[in-house]
Amino acid sequence: MKIKSPKDFWAGVMFMGFGLFFMIWAMIYYQMGTAVRMGPAYFPTVLGGLCALLGGIVLFGSFAIEGPPVPEFSYRPLILISVGCVLYGYLMKPLGLVGATAALVYVSALGGHEFNWKEVTILYVILMAFSWLVFVKGLTLPFPVWPDFMGG
Amino acid sequence: MEIFHNLWIGFQVAVIPINVMYCFIGVILGTLIGVLPGIGPVATIAMLLPITFNLNPVAALIMLAGIYYGAQYGGSTTAILVNIPGESSSVVTCLDGYQMARQGRAGPALAIAALGSFFAGCVATLIIAVAAPPLAEVALKFGPSEYFSLMVFGLVAATVLAHGSLIKAIAMVLLGLLLGLVGTDVNSGVLRFTFGVPELSDGIGFVIVAMGMFGTAEIISNLELKDQREIFTSKVTHLYPTKQDLKDSWAAVLRGTALGSALGILPGGGALLASFGAYTLEKKVSKHPERFGKGAIEGVAGPESANNAGAQTSFIPMLTLGIPSNAVMALMIGALMIQGIAPGPQVMNEKPELFWGLIASMWVGNLMLVVLNLPMIGMWVKLLTVPYRYLYPSILVFMAIGVFSLSNNAFDVLIMAIFGMLGYVCVKLECEPAPMILGFILGPLMEENLRRAMLLSRGDPTVFFTKPISCGFMIASFILLVVVALPAIRAKREEVFVEE
Numbered sequence: 212m213k214i215k216s217p218k219d220f221w222a223g224v225m226f227m228g229f230g231l232f233f234m235i236w237a238m239i240y241y242q243m244g245t246a247v248r249m250g251p252a253y254f255p256t257v258l259g260g261l262c263a264l265l266g267g268i269v270l271f272g273s274f275a276i277e278g279p280p281v282p283e284f285s286y287r288p289l290i291l292i293s294v295g296c297v298l299y300g301y302l303m304k305p306l307g308l309v310g311a312t313a314a315l316v317y318v319s320a321l322g323g324h325e326f327n328w329k330e331v332t333i334l335y336v337i338l339m340a341f342s343w344l345v346f347v348k349g350l351t352l353p354f355p356v357w358p359d360f361m362g363g
Numbered sequence: 364m365e366i367f368h369n370l371w372i373g374f375q376v377a378v379i380p381i382n383v384m385y386c387f388i389g390v391i392l393g394t395l396i397g398v399l400p401g402i403g404p405v406a407t408i409a410m411l412l413p414i415t416f417n418l419n420p421v422a423a424l425i426m427l428a429g430i431y432y433g434a435q436y437g438g439s440t441t442a443i444l445v446n447i448p449g450e451s452s453s454v455v456t457c458l459d460g461y462q463m464a465r466q467g468r469a470g471p472a473l474a475i476a477a478l479g480s481f482f483a484g485c486v487a488t489l490i491i492a493v494a495a496p497p498l499a500e501v502a503l504k505f506g507p508s509e510y511f512s513l514m515v516f517g518l519v520a521a522t523v524l525a526h527g528s529l530i531k532a533i534a535m536v537l538l539g540l541l542l543g544l545v546g547t548d549v550n551s552g553v554l555r556f557t558f559g560v561p562e563l564s565d566g567i568g569f570v571i572v573a574m575g576m577f578g579t580a581e582i583i584s585n586l587e588l589k590d591q592r593e594i595f596t597s598k599v600t601h602l603y604p605t606k607q608d609l610k611d612s613w614a615a616v617l618r619g620t621a622l623g624s625a626l627g628i629l630p631g632g633g634a635l636l637a638s639f640g641a642y643t644l645e646k647k648v649s650k651h652p653e654r655f656g657k658g659a660i661e662g663v664a665g666p667e668s669a670n671n672a673g674a675q676t677s678f679i680p681m682l683t684l685g686i687p688s689n690a691v692m693a694l695m696i697g698a699l700m701i702q703g704i705a706p707g708p709q710v711m712n713e714k715p716e717l718f719w720g721l722i723a724s725m726w727v728g729n730l731m732l733v734v735l736n737l738p739m740i741g742m743w744v745k746l747l748t749v750p751y752r753y754l755y756p757s758i759l760v761f762m763a764i765g766v767f768s769l770s771n772n773a774f775d776v777l778i779m780a781i782f783g784m785l786g787y788v789c790v791k792l793e794c795e796p797a798p799m800i801l802g803f804i805l806g807p808l809m810e811e812n813l814r815r816a817m818l819l820s821r822g823d824p825t826v827f828f829t830k831p832i833s834c835g836f837m838i839a840s841f842i843l844l845v846v847v848a849l850p851a852i853r854a855k856r857e858e859v860f861v862e863e
Contacts, residue, residue, distance in 0.1 A: 219528075222792040226534040233541045233556070241553055247822035251548040251555055254810045255541060262537035265530050272530075281791055288586035289787055292579055292759065293780040299763040300776025315763055316756045323586055323752045334753055338760050350414060352768050 216278025219269050226266025234259030291322030307355040312339050366492055369719050376720030377727050382425055389426035390728045393433020398743045400447045402758050404434045406578035408694045409570045410765035420702040421717050425724040431691050432674045436732045439476040439667050440743050452634035452670040455642040459662030471604035472663050475612050477733050479668035483620040484729035487675035490624050491722050498683040502708035507815035508826050512836035514809050519840040520629055521798045523847045532798045539799035543806020562774040571775050575782025576796040578762050582755045583787045612664035615645055623669030627676030637673030638666035693804040
């Protein structure tokens with residue numbers, strides 16, 4: 212058996228994985244109930260089963276029908292953009308808006324094609340000022356502005 | 364004439380200065396993000412949702428609606444001048460609009476796009492005013508089985524209208540439905556698929572999923588491409604179309620408006636499908652199809668009218684049935700719920716000022732767009748010279764602030780990043796995110812209605828086929844599926860989307 216359509220192959224694997232996971236998890240941990248009084252497991256089991264079934268069809272088809280390869284992943288932006296967002300969230304409380312925005316702007320800028328310290332710093336200062344004016348002053352959202360150790 | 368009375372109420376609400384101001388902010392923001400590639404109305408509206416909490420419901424909805432149809436105007440500017448669709452619904456406008464710009468006819472192309480959109484917007488506003496009340500009347504009689512079948516129909520339509528493989532689109536809907544079930548089960552109080560994470564007990568926020576799938580995923584994909592833009596700024600000299608241009612395009616505007624209005628109402632429809640449909644139609648009916656792709660003005664007039672008409676009529680199912688037909692409408696429902704208004708057919712009777720005010724504001728907004736946009740084209744084009752390396756960190760900062768402010772919780776931002784990665788993988792595997800988002804919103808609603816319907820029928824599943832309205836939806840869904848699966852139609856459907 213040779214995979215003729217890698218895109219469909221991996222899509223099939225993904226759907227089967229998700230579908231089976233939801234179905235089996237629901238069947239083990241939640242109550243099925245009856246058609247009249249459906250328990251919490253009923254709907255996810257049916258949906259998960261259907262999802263896995265369709266995934267199986269796509270997977271099966273990938274051995275029969277010719278298709279394009281999966282395009283190369285660009286791991287650099289994928290990882291840096293995601294990490295930047297996560298850092299923003301988790302640094303907000305300890306480091307305040309000033310620190311969190313810095314982390315997001317610098318890390319995500321590293322994910323681009325070119326990185327210029329001066330440009331990124333100017334961008335950071337502008338974005339910081341804008342966030343502070345609009346969100347903290349204007350909309351009075353309760354963000355800590357300065358890091359914890361500087362007295363919030 | 365009741366409709367005029369209603370529209371009169373609406374206009375009284377829409378022209379209150381504060382509402383005019385929010386309408387203005389909405390359309391300007393909409394045009395702005397429409398001009399900028401890489402950020403669409405879904406991500407923008409999602410970012411602004413937390414802010415609308417502080418506004419009154421009418422102003423909030425007027426502003427959010429303005430963003431959606433404003434983006435349709437802005438998207439065409441970029442498509443014509445730079446050959447980059449600022450919005451996915453402007454993809455087909457690139458084909459002929461950019462060619463016109465290269466021939467030095469950028470002005471007429473922009474003007475006809477704006478005028479066509481304005482005409483379409485006016486007609487679509489009237490259609491909503493006429494069609495919504497009777498639809499809401501019918502919807503008030505819907506029971507759980509009718510609602511369930513309607514949602515099945517909506518999801519089927521969404522998969523049929525998505526491009527790429529039909530099976531993958533259905534699987535994406537199912538995946539969305541499953542993810543929508545995460546959280547506390549309303550009937551039993553059981554925590555489902557929360558894996559001991561307390562933040563998940565309320566479910567995954569729709570706004571967060573939308574920002575991940577449409578926001579961060581989009582940015583990551585964009586970063587793969589190099590910045591390459593060629594701009595025709597100097598060539599926008601005479602704005603007004605010639606007599607010949609007008610003669611060539613008026614029929615296309617009419618056809619685009621009609622087709623766009625019809626496709627907008629369909630679940631899963633909206634601006635994107637309308638523009639593709641209209642371009643194909645124009646090419647079909649033209650006596651000189653060979654002119655298309657070489658600067659035919661009909662190829663700009665038709666799709667641009669259609670996408671604006673579709674953007675507006677897609678409000679009909681949301682306003683009358685409380686069911687979103689696309690991701691933008693789902694966010695509108697989110698905005699209503701933030702304000703404590705349960706979306707559905709009762710909104711029209713209980714809050715006429717909200718309903719009619721929103722509709723009238725669309726007309727006001729369209730007028731603003733056509734008056735403001737033509738003189739401001741120069742400014743929008745300048746904006747395009749801002750390189751993407753400044754834009755995307757800014758977009759990320761606003762998304763992160765928006766998500767974080769939902770509940771002041773870092774976990775939400777983590778979820779957004781995870782859905783961003785999932786969205787990127789889906790793009791790579793050619794799985795459309797739009798059907799998934801629709802499934803995600805409808806998941807809990809569908810389960811609820813399915814349970815109630817089965818309880819009422821004492822476990823008899825034939826209830827969906829013995830009630831006439833419900834049966835009608837089921838048959839329609841079935842026919843749609845079969846029709847699309849037919850080889851001949853499948854080839855056609857692919858052809859429509861291959862145009863890009």
